[in-house]
Amino acid sequence: MTHALIVIDVQNDFCPDGALAVPGGDEIVPGINALMRDFDHVILTQDWHPAGHSSFASSHPDKASFDMTDMPYGPQVLWPDHCVQGSQGAAFHPDLDTDRAALIQRKGMNPAIDSYSAFFENDRTTPTGLAGALKNLGITDLTFVGLATDFCVAYSALDAARLGFKATLHQTLCRAIDLDGSLNAALAEMRAAGVALA
Numbered sequence: 001m002t003h004a005l006i007v008i009d010v011q012n013d014f015c016p017d018g019a020l021a022v023p024g025g026d027e028i029v030p031g032i033n034a035l036m037r038d039f040d041h042v043i044l045t046q047d048w049h050p051a052g053h054s055s056f057a058s059s060h061p062d063k064a065s066f067d068m069t070d071m072p073y074g075p076q077v078l079w080p081d082h083c084v085q086g087s088q089g090a091a092f093h094p095d096l097d098t099d100r101a102a103l104i105q106r107k108g109m110n111p112a113i114d115s116y117s118a119f120f121e122n123d124r125t126t127p128t129g130l131a132g133a134l135k136n137l138g139i140t141d142l143t144f145v146g147l148a149t150d151f152c153v154a155y156s157a158l159d160a161a162r163l164g165f166k167a168t169l170h171q172t173l174c175r176a177i178d179l180d181g182s183l184n185a186a187l188a189e190m191r192a193a194g195v196a197l198a
C-alpha cells in the first residue's frame, strides 16, 4: 500500500482574519507540518477562484453571504468573496510547510461551477485530474486534513471513498465552518461511506 497525505485548502482566507475564516483554522498548521514526515507523498489543494465566481454572494444581487441558491448542478451555498486567484487570501498560510508537496491541486477555476472536492467539481462529474495522478503513483490510501471539515475536506474524502481509495479523516487536524449542523451531517455521511474517522 502507498499512502498519501492530502492537505485541503490551508489558505489565508480560511484562517482567522480571512474572508471566510474557519474558527481555529490556523491552529492545525503545526500538526499538519509534523504529520507530513510520516508520508511518502504530500499533496496540497488550493481553492482558486476567478474574481466574480458564481459561488460568491456578490455575484447575485438579491443574495447575501451564506444564503442558498439553485445552480444547474444543484443547491449551492453562496460565500463571501474568497481565495481569488493570485490574492494574498488565496496564498497558503505562511507557516504551512509547502516544500514537501509533490503536487498542488488547484480547484474552483470554472466561473460557473464551485468545486469543494479535490477530485470533482460540484456537478460531481467534471474531474480535476487528481484521481488519475494518484493512481499513476500507485497510491491506494489517503489521509485527509485541513479546511473546512464539513465542506472541502468532507467532499474530498467522500469522493475518495467512491473512487475506491481507502480514506481516513484525521479529525483533530481539521476545522469546520458548521453552517446549520453541516458538521454533524458531514461526519455521518463520511461514516456511512466508509471513511475512517481517526
Ligand code: VGL
Residues within 6 Å of the ligand: 009, 014, 047, 079, 116, 147, 148, 149, 150, 151, 152, 153
Ligand atoms: C471551502 C467554501 C467555499 C472549503 C471552499 O475549503 O471548505 N468552503 N470554498
Ligand code: ZN
Residues within 6 Å of the ligand: 047, 049, 055, 082, 083, 108
Ligand atoms: Zn471556494
